[in-house]
Amino acid sequence: MKIYVIYDSENGHTEALARSVMEGVxxxxxxxxxxxxxxxxxxxKLEDMDAIIWGCPGHFGTISAGLKTWIDRLGYLWAQGKxxxxxxxxxxxxxxxxxxxxxxxxxxxxPMLHNGMIIVGLPGNIPENALYGSYYGVGVTCPVELSEDDxxxxxxENDLILGRALGRRVAEVTRQLVASAAx
Numbered sequence: 001m002k003i004y005v006i007y008d009s010e011n012g013h014t015e016a017l018a019r020s021v022m023e024g025v026x027x028x029x030x031x032x033x034x035x036x037x038x039x040x041x042x043x044x045k046l047e048d049m050d051a052i053i054w055g056c057p058g059h060f061g062t063i064s065a066g067l068k069t070w071i072d073r074l075g076y077l078w079a080q081g082k083x084x085x086x087x088x089x090x091x092x093x094x095x096x097x098x099x100x101x102x103x104x105x106x107x108x109x110x111p112m113l114h115n116g117m118i119i120v121g122l123p124g125n126i127p128e129n130a131l132y133g134s135y136y137g138v139g140v141t142c143p144v145e146l147s148e149d150d151x152x153x154x155x156x157e158n159d160l161i162l163g164r165a166l167g168r169r170v171a172e173v174t175r176q177l178v179a180s181a182a183x
Contacts, residue, residue: 001050003171003180005035008056013093013142013154021053021091024167031171038070046074047082051174052084052117053167054108055091055137062101062107071111082118087177089170090137093155101139109136118177120170126163133146138162142171146164 007018090108
Protein backbone atom coordinates (compact mmCIF):
# COMPACT_ATOMS: atom_id res chain seq x y z
CA MET A 1 0.00 0.00 0.00
CA LYS A 2 1.26 3.45 -0.92
CA ILE A 3 0.88 6.55 1.25
CA TYR A 4 1.87 10.08 0.24
CA VAL A 5 2.62 12.73 2.90
CA ILE A 6 2.49 16.25 1.47
CA TYR A 7 3.26 19.32 3.54
CA ASP A 8 3.80 23.04 3.37
CA SER A 9 6.31 24.49 5.82
CA GLU A 10 7.97 27.86 6.05
CA ASN A 11 10.11 27.68 9.18
CA GLY A 12 10.46 23.94 9.78
CA HIS A 13 7.61 23.49 12.29
CA THR A 14 5.20 21.71 9.96
CA GLU A 15 8.04 19.83 8.27
CA ALA A 16 9.06 18.34 11.63
CA LEU A 17 5.46 17.24 12.22
CA ALA A 18 5.24 15.85 8.66
CA ARG A 19 8.37 13.78 9.23
CA SER A 20 6.87 12.32 12.41
CA VAL A 21 3.70 11.41 10.46
CA MET A 22 5.97 9.72 7.90
CA GLU A 23 7.71 7.77 10.69
CA GLY A 24 4.33 6.52 11.89
CA VAL A 25 3.39 5.39 8.37
CA UNK A 26 6.77 3.71 7.83
CA UNK A 27 6.37 1.71 11.04
CA UNK A 28 3.38 -0.19 9.68
CA UNK A 29 4.14 -3.42 7.86
CA UNK A 30 3.49 -3.21 4.13
CA UNK A 31 3.37 0.59 4.00
CA UNK A 32 5.36 2.35 1.31
CA UNK A 33 5.59 5.97 2.30
CA UNK A 34 6.69 8.99 0.33
CA UNK A 35 7.02 12.53 1.64
CA UNK A 36 7.25 15.79 -0.31
CA UNK A 37 7.15 19.52 0.34
CA UNK A 38 4.22 21.01 -1.55
CA UNK A 39 6.63 22.75 -3.95
CA UNK A 40 7.96 19.32 -4.97
CA UNK A 41 4.78 17.23 -4.56
CA UNK A 42 3.53 15.65 -7.77
CA UNK A 43 -0.27 15.71 -8.11
CA UNK A 44 -0.01 13.02 -10.78
CA LYS A 45 1.20 10.55 -8.13
CA LEU A 46 -2.04 10.85 -6.15
CA GLU A 47 -3.95 8.54 -8.46
CA ASP A 48 -1.56 5.67 -7.60
CA MET A 49 -1.69 6.24 -3.83
CA ASP A 50 -3.90 4.36 -1.40
CA ALA A 51 -3.78 7.17 1.18
CA ILE A 52 -2.88 10.84 1.20
CA ILE A 53 -1.95 12.84 4.29
CA TRP A 54 -1.47 16.56 3.90
CA GLY A 55 -0.66 19.34 6.29
CA CYS A 56 0.40 22.95 6.61
CA PRO A 57 0.84 25.85 8.97
CA GLY A 58 -2.50 27.42 9.81
CA HIS A 59 -2.74 30.94 8.44
CA PHE A 60 -5.48 32.91 10.17
CA GLY A 61 -7.40 29.69 10.85
CA THR A 62 -7.19 28.20 7.37
CA ILE A 63 -4.93 26.45 4.86
CA SER A 64 -1.61 28.08 3.95
CA ALA A 65 -1.50 29.64 0.49
CA GLY A 66 1.15 27.16 -0.70
CA LEU A 67 -0.92 24.07 0.08
CA LYS A 68 -4.19 25.69 -1.01
CA THR A 69 -2.71 26.51 -4.42
CA TRP A 70 -1.58 22.88 -4.76
CA ILE A 71 -4.99 21.53 -3.69
CA ASP A 72 -6.70 23.84 -6.19
CA ARG A 73 -4.82 22.02 -8.97
CA LEU A 74 -6.67 18.76 -8.19
CA GLY A 75 -9.73 19.66 -10.27
CA TYR A 76 -9.10 17.15 -13.04
CA LEU A 77 -8.70 14.34 -10.47
CA TRP A 78 -11.98 15.43 -8.88
CA ALA A 79 -13.75 15.58 -12.26
CA GLN A 80 -12.67 12.01 -13.02
CA GLY A 81 -13.29 10.66 -9.51
CA LYS A 82 -9.67 9.52 -9.22
CA UNK A 83 -9.44 10.08 -5.43
CA UNK A 84 -12.78 8.48 -4.50
CA UNK A 85 -12.27 5.83 -1.81
CA UNK A 86 -8.71 6.81 -0.95
CA UNK A 87 -7.89 7.34 2.72
CA UNK A 88 -7.06 10.86 3.86
CA UNK A 89 -5.56 12.39 6.98
CA UNK A 90 -4.53 15.95 7.95
CA UNK A 91 -2.18 17.83 10.25
CA UNK A 92 -1.27 21.44 10.97
CA UNK A 93 0.72 23.76 13.19
CA UNK A 94 -0.15 27.20 14.49
CA UNK A 95 1.91 29.86 16.23
CA UNK A 96 -0.57 30.65 19.01
CA UNK A 97 -2.71 28.59 21.37
CA UNK A 98 -5.97 29.80 19.84
CA UNK A 99 -4.58 30.14 16.34
CA UNK A 100 -7.22 28.06 14.58
CA UNK A 101 -6.01 24.44 14.80
CA UNK A 102 -9.48 22.92 14.44
CA UNK A 103 -10.66 25.31 11.74
CA UNK A 104 -7.47 24.70 9.75
CA UNK A 105 -7.91 20.92 9.99
CA UNK A 106 -11.58 21.16 8.96
CA UNK A 107 -10.52 23.30 5.99
CA UNK A 108 -7.91 20.65 5.11
CA UNK A 109 -10.52 17.87 5.34
CA UNK A 110 -13.10 19.64 3.15
CA PRO A 111 -11.30 19.14 -0.22
CA MET A 112 -10.76 15.49 0.72
CA LEU A 113 -14.50 15.07 1.24
CA HIS A 114 -15.19 16.82 -2.09
CA ASN A 115 -12.95 14.22 -3.71
CA GLY A 116 -14.79 11.30 -2.06
CA MET A 117 -11.97 10.36 0.27
CA ILE A 118 -12.36 8.47 3.55
CA ILE A 119 -11.12 10.65 6.41
CA VAL A 120 -9.14 9.18 9.30
CA GLY A 121 -8.64 11.21 12.45
CA LEU A 122 -7.35 10.35 15.91
CA PRO A 123 -9.96 8.91 18.26
CA GLY A 124 -9.75 9.63 21.98
CA ASN A 125 -9.00 6.01 22.87
CA ILE A 126 -5.57 6.23 21.24
CA PRO A 127 -3.34 6.68 24.31
CA GLU A 128 -1.28 9.45 22.72
CA ASN A 129 -4.46 11.47 22.09
CA ALA A 130 -6.53 10.61 25.18
CA LEU A 131 -5.85 13.87 26.99
CA TYR A 132 -4.86 16.05 24.03
CA GLY A 133 -8.04 15.66 22.00
CA SER A 134 -6.90 16.30 18.43
CA TYR A 135 -9.72 14.35 16.80
CA TYR A 136 -9.69 15.76 13.26
CA GLY A 137 -6.04 14.89 12.71
CA VAL A 138 -3.01 16.38 14.44
CA GLY A 139 -2.90 20.06 15.25
CA VAL A 140 -0.12 21.46 17.44
CA THR A 141 0.98 24.87 18.62
CA CYS A 142 4.56 26.02 18.11
CA PRO A 143 4.82 29.47 19.70
CA VAL A 144 6.00 32.18 17.35
CA GLU A 145 9.58 33.43 17.55
CA LEU A 146 9.60 37.18 18.00
CA SER A 147 13.16 37.63 16.79
CA GLU A 148 15.75 35.56 14.97
CA ASP A 149 17.58 35.16 18.29
CA ASP A 150 14.63 33.24 19.80
CA UNK A 151 14.71 29.43 19.82
CA UNK A 152 12.88 27.80 16.89
CA UNK A 153 10.09 26.37 19.10
CA UNK A 154 9.77 23.25 16.97
CA UNK A 155 7.07 20.71 17.88
CA UNK A 156 7.63 19.04 21.23
CA GLU A 157 8.26 15.32 21.59
CA ASN A 158 4.61 14.91 22.65
CA ASP A 159 3.58 16.67 19.43
CA LEU A 160 5.78 14.34 17.38
CA ILE A 161 4.27 11.34 19.19
CA LEU A 162 0.85 12.51 18.00
CA GLY A 163 2.21 12.83 14.46
CA ARG A 164 3.52 9.26 14.56
CA ALA A 165 0.16 8.08 15.95
CA LEU A 166 -1.70 9.72 13.04
CA GLY A 167 0.65 8.21 10.45
CA ARG A 168 0.31 4.78 12.06
CA ARG A 169 -3.50 5.01 12.23
CA VAL A 170 -3.86 6.13 8.60
CA ALA A 171 -1.56 3.29 7.49
CA GLU A 172 -3.42 0.69 9.57
CA VAL A 173 -6.84 1.76 8.28
CA THR A 174 -5.50 1.86 4.73
CA ARG A 175 -4.06 -1.65 5.11
CA GLN A 176 -7.46 -2.94 6.25
CA LEU A 177 -9.28 -1.29 3.33
CA VAL A 178 -6.74 -2.48 0.76
CA ALA A 179 -6.91 -6.04 2.15
CA SER A 180 -10.73 -6.10 2.09
CA ALA A 181 -10.77 -4.75 -1.49
CA ALA A 182 -8.42 -7.56 -2.58
CA UNK A 183 -10.82 -10.27 -1.38
